[in-house]
Amino acid sequence: MWEYSDKVKEHFTNPKNVGSIENADAIGEAGALSCGDKLKLYLKIENNIIANAKFQTFGCGSAVAASSVLTEMLIGKTLDEARKITNKQIADELNGLPPEKMHCSVMGREALENALKNYYQEDWSELEDEQEVGSTIICHCFSVTEQQIIDAILNNGAKTFDDISKITSAGLACGRCRENIKAIIARYIKNDTEKKLTPVQKIIKINSVIETVVSPELQKDFGDIELINVEGNNVYVRLKGHCSQCANAKLTLKNFVETKLKELVDDDIIVFEEK
C-alpha cells in the first residue's frame, strides 16, 4: 500500500484550477489515455508572466494532485522561472510522491515543457542550447542529470545500472530512463567481453573521454586540452590555457590524461604532448 502525504490527498480531493482556458496562449499535453494517464495544461500569459493556468486530466489521484499543484506553482511565475521547474520540485511541493507515482510529476513537467514549446515555437531550440553540457536530465522522475551519472561512474565506482540507482536514485520509479543509463555506462566502462574497438571506434571513444571527462577537469583550473591526432595507441594532444604554461604539464599528461584514457579506453594508450 502506498503512503500519500496529506498535501497529495488534499489536492486530489479538492483539486485547484480544473478546466480549460478559452483563448489560451499556450497548451501542452503529456501522457496518453492508452497508458492510463493524460494531462492537458492551459496557460494564459501576460507580459511574460503566467497569469492563469488550468488543467484537465484523466488519471490516478497522484496525477490529479501533481497537475493541481503544478498550476498553483505556475501562476505568477515568469516564463523563465516556469521553464526551470523540474518534476522533482512538483513532487516536493506535494511533500513527496511514492516512487511508483513519480511518473505523475514527470507528466506535469512534460506538459509544461510542451506548453512552453508551443508558446516559444522556433525559439525553443535556442533556449535548449543555453543548457550547460552534461545538464541534460536523464532520469526525469528524480531529476538526475547526465553529469551526475558520469560522476557516479568515474568518482564512485558505479559499474552497473543498480550501482547508479543506489548512488543517485535514478531509475527507481518508472524505469523509463533505464536504457539511457545503460548507454552512458557502456560509454564509460570498459567491458572485457566487449569486442575490440575498431580504429575508428577507438578514436571516437578517445575524443569523447577527452571532451567529457578530461577537458572539464582541466577547465576547473583554467586550462584545457585539444586532441590533435591518434595513431594506434599513441594519442597526441595539445595543452591549452594555464596547462600549457604549467611546470607540471608532464605530470598532468601522465598522471591524469593518460591514466583516464587507459582506464576508460585502452590500457596500452600512451599520451604525447604536441607543442
Ligand code: FES
Ligand atoms: S525516468 Fe522514471 S525512474 Fe528514471
